[in-house]
Amino acid sequence: MKNLIRNNIKNLQPYACARDEYKGDEGIFLDANENPFGENNRYPDPYQKELKAELSKIKNVETNQIFIGNGSDEVIDLLYRIFCNPGKDKVIVFTPTYGMYEVSAGINDVEVIKIPLTEDFQIEKVSYDAYLNDETIKVMFICSPNNPTGNSIDNDEIEDILKRFKGIVFIDEAYIDFSTKESWLKRLNEFPNLIISQTFSKAWGLAAVRVGIAYSNEEIISYYNKVKPPYNVSKLNQECVLEALKNSKKQEEEISLILKERTKLVEALKGINGVVKIYPSDANFLLIEFQDGNAIYSDLIERKIITRNRSSVVKNTVRISIGTKEENEKLIKEISLIS
Numbered sequence: 001m002k003n004l005i006r007n008n009i010k011n012l013q014p015y016a017c018a019r020d021e022y023k024g025d026e027g028i029f030l031d032a033n034e035n036p037f038g039e040n041n042r043y044p045d046p047y048q049k050e051l052k053a054e055l056s057k058i059k060n061v062e063t064n065q066i067f068i069g070n071g072s073d074e075v076i077d078l079l080y081r082i083f084c085n086p087g088k089d090k091v092i093v094f095t096p097t098y099g100m101y102e103v104s105a106g107i108n109d110v111e112v113i114k115i116p117l118t119e120d121f122q123i124e125k126v127s128y129d130a131y132l133n134d135e136t137i138k139v140m141f142i143c144s145p146n147n148p149t150g151n152s153i154d155n156d157e158i159e160d161i162l163k164r165f166k167g168i169v170f171i172d173e174a175y176i177d178f179s180t181k182e183s184w185l186k187r188l189n190e191f192p193n194l195i196i197s198q199t200f201s202k203a204w205g206l207a208a209v210r211v212g213i214a215y216s217n218e219e220i221i222s223y224y225n226k227v228k229p230p231y232n233v234s235k236l237n238q239e240c241v242l243e244a245l246k247n248s249k250k251q252e253e254e255i256s257l258i259l260k261e262r263t264k265l266v267e268a269l270k271g272i273n274g275v276v277k278i279y280p281s282d283a284n285f286l287l288i289e290f291q292d293g294n295a296i297y298s299d300l301i302e303r304k305i306i307t308r309n310r311s312s313v314v315k316n317t318v319r320i321s322i323g324t325k326e327e328n329e330k331l332i333k334e335i336s337l338i339s
């Protein structure tokens with residue numbers, strides 16, 4: 001593992017904030033140049049201990065195996081800063097996939113090797129064989145369920161990569177709560193090179209709150225803590241997530257509603273003229289191929305229904321998030337008027 005970490009990060013003296021130097025809760029706090037008045041006048045807990053304690057119970061991992069980020073987009077960006085030397089190292093992404101892996105690579109001046117997924121959006125074994133011993137490749141990103149295709153990546157292929165690739169395997173499970181497949185979290189401790197990211201933005205309905213998570217081994221998490229901005233998750237955001245965790249029943253009900261709506265939407269779309277293919281989905285969205293994806297996308301916009309045109313990555317496709325019952329009914333009504 002030590003060989004994978006950038007030298008400057010290994011040697012970095014991290015910023016010691018006031019809350020690092022004095023860890024107690026009681027006393028008169030005159031150490032952080034805060035304003036003594038107000039409700040939100042104090043800096044938040046930099047290590048989000050309460051939140052991690054809750055997650056540790058729910059997810060059955062140690063608190064020191066958890067990193068909380070300002071959305072999982074921060075989790076992705078910090079990954080580059082820990083492992084990838086700008087202008088030298090590379091990462092692998094399996095395309096089409098979530099765009100931020102590449103954007104973050106660009107920001108960090110890291111080269112991206114793109115390996116196309118198969119026709120049914122799976123990872124083909126021979127496709128990555130040639131790269132397994134290249135020491136400049138530091139990370140392989142596997143998004144499962146994958147965005148924008150919606151399918152989960154076969155576990156056999158993921159396991160093969162975890163066992164044979166010497167670099168970091170980053171499994172993005174942003175949509176895992178909508179899937180029938182199990183999270184890799186149960187097997188976290190089997191693989192020293194595994195980082196799993198999850199988020200509160202999707203199944204938990206807290207996209208505005210910006211809280212993402214990385215689960216890994218204690219050493220990798222300690223590097224995450226070393227490079228993160230001191231107070232990267234606000235107190236308000238931590239509280240919001242803690243509140244949601246208290247009411248996990250609400251989340252389960254919402255997921256089950258979304259899954260029911262997904263099934264209904266698939267059925268309804270099958271009867272629509274111009275629909276060529278509905279890709280199987282393990283997520284809260286569908287990727288749909290139309291005879292003319294660009295036209296459907298624009299026509300829907302005119303009708304004030306905003307979808308995501310993915311025709312530039314998968315020909316003639318539009319990605320549609322599952323909405324409420326009323327929203328989905330309106331979508332089907334409008335789409336049938338177009339076709």
Ligand SMILES: Cc1ncc(COP(=O)(O)O)c(C=O)c1O
Pocket residue numbers: 070071072073074098143146147172174175198199200201207210211212
């Ligand atoms: C696969 C995937 N990962 C991560 C994210 C970003 O999540 P967050 O809101 O936690 O930054 C998204 C958002 O769409 C996503 O699709």
